Amino acid sequence: MVTIGDIGEVLEGYDPDNIEICTLGSHTALQITKGARDEGFRNLLICTEKSARFYRRWPVVDDIIIVDHYRDILDQEMQDMLLARNAVLIPHGSFIEYVGAKNIIEKLKVPMLGNRMVLEWESNRKKEKKWLKKSALKIPGEFKSPKDIDKLVIIKFPGAKGGEGYFLAKDEEEFHRKLEKINLPEDVKKEYTIQEYVIGTRFYPHFFYSPLDDEVELLGMDIRYESNIDGLARLPNVIQKEVDVEPLYVVTGNLPVILRESLLPDLMKLGRNLVESSKKLFKPGLIGPFCVEMICTPELEFVCFEISARIVAGTNLFIHGSTYSKILYDEPMSCGRRICREIKTAGERNKLDKVVY
């Protein structure tokens, strides 16, 4: 395992005036490279041949290294090269998915924005639930056994593949019938969670926690645009009932949204609670960007589902800033840029070790 002390040692050898912002060529890489550029950092993308062809054509990308597979970032040679370049890695959804939380914790010696211990807490459903509860957030009911299903539930599987395989069921019979048909590896299938399906409006707020200033900021929010459900729901009833298509929840894009302003105080409190409890659960706690998947009920309560303790894809909507970031910053402040700003500020204050691990 790579300890926070190991990373501290690495940082001692880093030139704080020559940090290079590095991530994998996918997910939010355009936003991150632009953010790095705006904050005065060089940037580097690690790409496959195919993604290199794409990213090469955007003017914000400084440098590209091509690998066969994204997890080649773990190779000794690659890590040495990144260390020699004073690289700070920015993890995103595809980064975690391709490299693997376990590999990152055990093998990755390159400094990474945030606290990598959070990976254990967001990928393990039991730990995530403990974290949500300790933060006093309202969470949906869960059923331990399919036998107990007595209302509409959604069945979820671990991993960051954007809702692949999720399905709805009303009772045990439907649960088993649909689980059977789902195209997922058997070991993944077994790790299902049966969750109460809460009906309301969806919000994915983009928070940023700065440990340097002990501030929680709201940088934007979005709604996921999912296939095929967002197409299916638009079919008129008379048609839909004769079309035998199972709803799927694969994330294909994002839509912008804002929240009723009178609900913002509750939202910010919820974000702060997650930060405070994280400090107790896994020191030094949450660092940088995070997002909470939530439903707002007609009673104006937030029911919280999942935490993503990193930059989320929905932030791509606001590369030039959101309604919220425009109030906080005079400049166009994307989440990617905010990350780079934090690294810059940390460098200036000689506190890089407070924002990476």
Added chain:
Amino acid sequence: MVTIGDIGEVLEGYDPDNIEICTLGSHTALQITKGARDEGFRNLLICTEKSARFYRRWPVVDDIIIVDHYRDILDQEMQDMLLARNAVLIPHGSFIEYVGAKNIIEKLKVPMLGNRMVLEWESNRKKEKKWLKKSALKIPGEFKSPKDIDKLVIIKFPGAKGGEGYFLAKDEEEFHRKLEKINLPEDVKKEYTIQEYVIGTRFYPHFFYSPLDDEVELLGMDIRYESNIDGLARLPNVIQKEVDVEPLYVVTGNLPVILRESLLPDLMKLGRNLVESSKKLFKPGLIGPFCVEMICTPELEFVCFEISARIVAGTNLFIHGSTYSKILYDEPMSCGRRICREIKTAGERNKLDKVVY
């Protein structure tokens, strides 16, 4: 009752170079304080303890006064303080709801943007209907008695609580069954309106009328994002029909939208008509921001439902300007900023009495 003459007298004592923009800490307060800042005004928020904790953390808020209840703004001491600070109040949805239209008209001696006589016309359904008709706008059919219901209708209740309690019905039986269950005070229940349910796309255009230049501007438009209906509608048919959940229409947020450009001339005419007829119905007529809730039918006609004669929550989408305001202004012009611009221009032209009452 506080007359326009009373406010005129107050204004004579005001220092036009030292106006303070003031509103309640809710609804569109961030936008309004930012707008004031951008136009060179000091700003002040009247907050409860809870909302003060929230607003204090945004850099655009200059000053905060804490009250136990928002309607404490009516207290003599508070009003005297506001007058001493040269305050101009900006009314928004929560402002009207918490302080009360009647109280504003009868007791509030502080100058307020707009013509407060409009409050009588937008809160009283009969007067509102008269105004819409006089403006030659198409409005949905209404049924006087539940007995007459012969098509899909929506039942609405007075007040600005964001659609609370609204329900759909197809016939008299469904009307009575659902009215019974609705959780609203008995006196509010009795004031139901039975309206034809028009099916089409929803638009909430954000107009601004400047009496100084006699111009109607379009600053943006939005769609309301409502709980639980926007979650319910996304449930697949096969699931939805087995879930016994009543649709609710509580506003939880807003989504951006633009209108087909060939429909903009009709939209602007409609806005102008409302302004012209308002001048005849309640002198000096509508002043400043207003919004019309409308449906666009497949025949490309607008059916108009309600008028909000003040800044609406959907304008929060465009704190940095909308597609429409970007054509009108080189600067990022939110509705909140446009309001402050109007007050500034009025001050410069020595015509503050033309934009407040």
Added chain:
Amino acid sequence: MVTIGDIGEVLEGYDPDNIEICTLGSHTALQITKGARDEGFRNLLICTEKSARFYRRWPVVDDIIIVDHYRDILDQEMQDMLLARNAVLIPHGSFIEYVGAKNIIEKLKVPMLGNRMVLEWESNRKKEKKWLKKSALKIPGEFKSPKDIDKLVIIKFPGAKGGEGYFLAKDEEEFHRKLEKINLPEDVKKEYTIQEYVIGTRFYPHFFYSPLDDEVELLGMDIRYESNIDGLARLPNVIQKEVDVEPLYVVTGNLPVILRESLLPDLMKLGRNLVESSKKLFKPGLIGPFCVEMICTPELEFVCFEISARIVAGTNLFIHGSTYSKILYDEPMSCGRRICREIKTAGERNKLDKVVY
């Protein structure tokens, strides 16, 4: 027929330092006039009396000429006037619809942005299909005869009227029953296309191809907001099934959206393929803005429906730039402005003949 050589001759008489950007007053005219203004061109709108009243009130419009009917632009006198003003026409959806593809190709001697030969390829369904296939894009299945319908299909009609008359059917009986009722001219009715109805998320990406630099750019994307379907789909099931309303797909507006970044490489390749095959099908091929109507399936494949080889209405969302254009350009770059930039660059390089015909 007006040949590319005819236009070349016209251009020889043009003063490249005095080009005037001209279009019809509808569709994307605000965006185009603002784009012209931003790039240093004078602009001119051809309007009906009604649209002139509207456009006159926006500060970006330089000059307006009033006609009885939009197709009066074909009159000799009008064309001579446009030529004398060094006008370059910008075609948009209403332009094509009102003037007519055939008239443009045969009678319009004024230089027009793009390659007018594309009009034959996008308006003729067979040719369009050939183009899509040659570009190796996945297209929906089609049924030659109503007898063959064995799954959910959508029936479409030619023309740019924004989805008017489109309907869904599950079998032959439903096809005939609904076709009967549709309010379209008999000759249009006969030109129906029976297309497999693909269920997924809709995307309308806004591409721009610069022949000067041989680059395909992504300037934004949107979702169409259609009446009455987007209202109908929001009706709860229990209500919807008792309301006998036929779904209609008339475009009334547009909603912003972004695409999952890992799908962008595929999207850009698809755009490039369309450009490359167009060079083979109709020399010199596609020039300037184009859009592909597509569905993203849960398998993350794009199914492509129609090509619009001109500026589309959804670009009006991004008059101040989209998330994508912000990465490409430091300035706010709308599609309308990008068009004018191309004309400006062509003028500077003495290559105006490469971007108009």
